[in-house]
Amino acid sequence: MEHKSQIKPKSGSFTKTALKMDRLVLSPVGYPLKAGDEASPFLSTDDPSLFQHYARSQWIGLVVKKGNFLFDSLIFPDYAFRAIVVEPKESQITKNTQIILHSEQSIDPTNKVSQQQTIFSDIIGQEKAKEKCQIVGKFLRNVDLMNSPWAPKNILFWGPPGNGKTMMAKALSNKIKSPMFLIKASDLLGIYVGDGARKIKNLFSEARRSAPAVIFIDELDSIALKRNFQSIRGDVVELVSALLGEMDGIDTNQGIITIGSTNQPKILDSAILSRFEDLIEFKYPTSSERQNILDLYAKSSPIPFHDISWDLIVRQTANWSGRDLKERIIKSAIHYAVLYHRDSITMKELNDSLQKAKVFDENLTYYS
Secondary structure, three states, rough: OOOEEEEOOOOOEEOOOOOEEEEEEEEEEEEEOOOOOOOOOOOOOOHHHHHHHHHHHHOOOOEEEEOOOOOOOHHHHHOEEEEEEEEEOEEEOOOOOOEEEOHHHHHOOOOOOOOOOOHHHOOOHHHHHHHHHHHHHHHHHHHHHHOOOOOEEEEEEEEEOOOOOHHHHHHHHHOOOOOOOEEEEHHHHOOOOHHHHHHHHHHHHHHHHHOOEEEEEEHHHHEEEEEHHHHHHHHHHHHHHHHHHHHHOOOOOOOEEHHHHHHHHHHOOOHOOOOOOOEEEOOOOHHHHHHHHHHHHHOOOOEEEEEOOOOHHHHHOOOOHHHHHHHHHHHHHHHHHHHHOOOEEHHHHHHHHHHHHHHHHHHHHHOO
16 A cells, blocks of 8 residues: 655755645744843844745755744854744745745834724814814825924823823824824833834834824833833833934934823823923813713613713713713613613613712722
8 A cells, every 4th residue: 555654844854745835934033042142033134035035045845834943054054933824734945935034023013094983073072182183184184384394293192091082093093184003102012122112113114104194102101101210121211212213303204293192191201201392181071071971972872861860970970081981881871771671771770880880989999
């Protein structure tokens, strides 16, 4: 009986009977042994087609499956790459195989926003921020204005959480006809020293290619702490320095507007704070604004509200954010009505939601 052996290489092997490979994605790993340096193992390439030619020239004919290591023998002897995508499964590198270098430093951490459903009328109050966003929109739509020294450059949204800072950024992205990069600052932190600075440079480089564009960095306080806190993480110092350089426009940043967002401006590094031309506060809604917020969300409820005295709720929710009103009052009442098969939502459900939220706040204060 004829028997065909199966080759299962640990680090790749040569054979003439394997399937031809269409696509291979490699991730840099590093050297098997290191001697006293802290260098990052990640490599990048200036020309992906050049890397493909370089990789094929030494690995053509090699049979590879996902997880295998491939070792460089030309420029960096014994430098290892791991196969993270092999198509088809366990196949042979040929002169036509597409070989891609997947480097951690080349990962784009940004979320380039194209379409958003949020509009400015969804945000009750915060009129100063809306006015500033209207200014930003006018400059972005006028190339001459945008490239002038009078264009908006760096803006800070600040204030307690849940009052519309991120919603405002999404509404702006819906309004303008320019690319917007929406990112959480914590996503800019890397694993290795230097990763964060590279991500900052990648972010602004991509924005320059897409200009005119807006960069919105949420939760800025997670990276831009005062200098005496930055030593907690060694890479934060480099990251903040890179961010300062980009905000200063060491490279030409014409056509780029940076908007930062934070709940705690007092802990931000003074050098970062000084780069912002405008600091816009997002305040807790007033009593009339709370009334409008409750009305807005109640109208979109899948279960109708019946015989509600909203003024009683408004009087008991001073210093509640718009998110609190939506999540802790309206949504909680809807969930209660769904659970007990109610055809409508009454003051009982709203009062129960309100009391539950107050008990939670009291317990939170006690344990803190």
